[in-house]
Amino acid sequence: MAIPRAAQTLRRTRIQEEKEEIILEAALEVFSQRGFHGSTIDQIADVAGMSKPNLLYYFRTKEAMHRALIDRVLENWLEPLKAFDADGDPEEELCSYIRRKLEMARDFPRESRLFANEVLQGAPHIIGVLEGPLKELVDEKAEVIEAWIKAGKIRHCDPRHMIFSIWSTTQHYADFDVQVKAVLGPGQDGDDRFEQAAQFLEQLFVDGLIRPVDVALADS
Amino acid sequence: MAIPRAAQTLRRTRIQEEKEEIILEAALEVFSQRGFHGSTIDQIADVAGMSKPNLLYYFRTKEAMHRALIDRVLENWLEPLKAFDADGDPEEELCSYIRRKLEMARDFPRESRLFANEVLQGAPHIIGVLEGPLKELVDEKAEVIEAWIKAGKIRHCDPRHMIFSIWSTTQHYADFDVQVKAVLGPGQDGDDRFEQAAQFLEQLFVDGLIRPVDVALADS
DNA sequence: GTCTATAAGGCGATAGAC
DNA sequence: GTCTATCGCCTTATAGAC
Numbered sequence: 001m002a003i004p005r006a007a008q009t010l011r012r013t014r015i016q017e018e019k020e021e022i023i024l025e026a027a028l029e030v031f032s033q034r035g036f037h038g039s040t041i042d043q044i045a046d047v048a049g050m051s052k053p054n055l056l057y058y059f060r061t062k063e064a065m066h067r068a069l070i071d072r073v074l075e076n077w078l079e080p081l082k083a084f085d086a087d088g089d090p091e092e093e094l095c096s097y098i099r100r101k102l103e104m105a106r107d108f109p110r111e112s113r114l115f116a117n118e119v120l121q122g123a124p125h126i127i128g129v130l131e132g133p134l135k136e137l138v139d140e141k142a143e144v145i146e147a148w149i150k151a152g153k154i155r156h157c158d159p160r161h162m163i164f165s166i167w168s169t170t171q172h173y174a175d176f177d178v179q180v181k182a183v184l185g186p187g188q189d190g191d192d193r194f195e196q197a198a199q200f201l202e203q204l205f206v207d208g209l210i211r212p213v214d215v216a217l218a219d220s
Numbered sequence: 221m222a223i224p225r226a227a228q229t230l231r232r233t234r235i236q237e238e239k240e241e242i243i244l245e246a247a248l249e250v251f252s253q254r255g256f257h258g259s260t261i262d263q264i265a266d267v268a269g270m271s272k273p274n275l276l277y278y279f280r281t282k283e284a285m286h287r288a289l290i291d292r293v294l295e296n297w298l299e300p301l302k303a304f305d306a307d308g309d310p311e312e313e314l315c316s317y318i319r320r321k322l323e324m325a326r327d328f329p330r331e332s333r334l335f336a337n338e339v340l341q342g343a344p345h346i347i348g349v350l351e352g353p354l355k356e357l358v359d360e361k362a363e364v365i366e367a368w369i370k371a372g373k374i375r376h377c378d379p380r381h382m383i384f385s386i387w388s389t390t391q392h393y394a395d396f397d398v399q400v401k402a403v404l405g406p407g408q409d410g411d412d413r414f415e416q417a418a419q420f421l422e423q424l425f426v427d428g429l430i431r432p433v434d435v436a437l438a439d440s
Numbered sequence: 441g442t443c444t445a446t447a448a449g450g451c452g453a454t455a456g457a458c
Numbered sequence: 459g460t461c462t463a464t465c466g467c468c469t470t471a472t473a474g475a476c
Contacts, residue, residue: 120395
């Protein structure tokens with residue numbers, strides 16, 4: 001028996017949730033690859049193994065599907081930055097943040113590309129998130145970094161641009177994966193490039209932002 | 221008088237070139253903002269101030285327009301990396317490359333987004349360039365950097381991932397401009413963020429890759 | 441060279457049977 | 459809940475007058 005639409009947002013059956021899960025998984029696959037405008041409901045229906053009208057039974061419009069997907073993915077996406085801790089050791093926190101972000105680029109490239117596509121095209125659906133929750137989160141973490149600077153634990157630098165540089169360098173391996181693989185050539189095994197990236201980036205950020213402050217220059 | 225299509229590629233009149241110029245400028249505006257699939261010929265025609273059939277007189281298909289645009293923009297886009305010189309001082313070369321790339325992000329953000337859109341969606345139209353000319357160029361520059369490393373002029377690191385990190389950090393300010401502006405907030409005047417980025421990135425890369433090798437740690 | 445008109449097909453969304 | 463059929467719009471591309 002059909003359940004009225006209004007009730008769906010309040011209480012959903014297990015089956016409904018499973019179907020929505022399948023649809024959103026397919027939507028992630030398609031939206032992340034071709035962007036919102038480049039994607040069609042047909043493509044998503046194909047991937048989901050369902051008919052187009054059936055998809056539109058669960059999500060009334062293409063936009064609703066996209067919005068639901070964004071909402072669903074956004075939480076996990078911001079988690080690494082939230083985990084950034086003021087009490088920890090700066091070098092350890094920095095490295096662990098880089099590592100986490102690289103792992104996400106490796107394990108959840110579609111999520112990264114979903115947001116990249118969105119932001120690249122002007123972020124029409126999430127501009128509110130960027131100016132609200134995201135900005136507040138960055139402001140909060142920027143204060144942590146400022147405190148480290150004032151305490152002499154890391155070099156003086158602009159905390160916000162430091163965060164940008166971590167975002168860009170790590171997400172690059174998800175968003176521009178085709179280019180990375182093309183430039184590195186075919187001699188690579190599996191996920192080697194992520195290991196190499198981790199090593200390079202940890203060195204870059206640690207030596208660039210931390211080491212010169214409190215560690216004497218000993219070995220090369 | 222209509223000139224046969226076949227002749228257009230061989231010899232074009234000034235007027236034809238000017239018209240094509242206008243169309244490609246409009247195409248850049250639209251394609252860079254919405255990606256290939258999200259863009260319509262109508263939108264490009266509007267921006268160009270011409271009728272849709274008129275556009276299709278100069279470029280027979282939407283794909284042809286896109287291809288011509290990519291070809292046209294690609295040359296300038298690779299120039300900064302080509303200018304990377306083995307004979308120069310590593311610190312100077314590195315800084316000047318970063319500065320150049322940041323200037324391009326500031327002055328030609330549409331070109332950056334055009335490629336970002338393309339690569340993000342799997343680079344269907346330029347995969348050949350990535351695997352051919354781009355890879356070769358990077359290979360060549362990687363050797364320069366390797367030579368610097370062996371000469372003890374910069375720290376040991378992976379040259380290709382070093383190039384990736386410069387690309388990603390600088391292009392971030394073009395491709396994700398909306399997000400950068402949202403996070404930095406409204407208190408910014410004009411292009412301040414590019415100045416801040418230049419300062420941060422030069423410090424990061426110089427201290428992270430060069431200074432520890434041959435400069436004693438004196439001042440903080 | 442540029443226009444209006446239109447063909448041909450893709451797409452989002454709905455109708456209604458089951 | 460899921461299907462087939464279809465509406466109505468948008469988009470690429472062409473035809474043909476000027």
